[in-house]
Amino acid sequence: MMRKSLHAALLGVALAVGAAAPALAENLPQAAPLIVNYERLQTASKAAQDVRRQVQAVQAKYQAVIDKDLQNLKAEEKKLRDAAPKLSDAERDKRQKAFEAKVAEAQRRAQASNKAISEAVDAAGAKVREALVPIFSEIMTSRGSNLLLGTNEVLYFDPKLEITGEVLAALDAQLPSIKVEVAPVK
Known part of the structure; x- marks a missing residue:
C-alpha cells in the first residue's frame, strides 16, 4: 500500500515538473557564449613562457645534483x-646496509626535488588562473556574454565568438612574468 502511494506521489511530482518545464525555460536568459582556447593561454602567454624558463633552470640545477649523487653512488658500489x-659477512652486510641507506636518501632527495618543482608550477598556474578571472569577466561584460566555453568543449563555432587573442593580450599586459618559488630541497 505504501509503495503505491509513493509511486503516485512521484508521478504527481513528475507531472507537475513536466508541466512547469516550458514556463521555466521561458524565464531562462538566452545564451550568449564566447569561446576561449584555455590551453593556448597556458602555453603562449608571457607568464607561462617565463614559468617554463625558470622551471627548466631549476630542473637543470636539481638534475646536476642528482647526476653527482648517481656518480658517487656508482663509485661507492x-x-x-x-x-x-x-x-667478513658482518662487515659486508654493514657496508651494504649503509650503501642502501645512501641510495634511499638520494631517491628521497630526487622525489623531493620533483615535488618542490611540481608545487611551484601549480602555484604559478594558480596565479595565472587568478589573473584570468577578471579578464574573462571584463570581456564577457563588454561583449554582453553570459557563457564562456573552452574550445575543447565545442565542436564547431563562429570564429567571431573566440576571444583567445584578446584574453592573451590582456593577460600579457597584466601579468608578463611570474616568479616561480621552488622550496629548497634538503
Missing part, C-alpha cells in the same frame, strides 16, 4: 663490490 670478497 664499485668499491663495495671490489672489497666484498675481503670482508
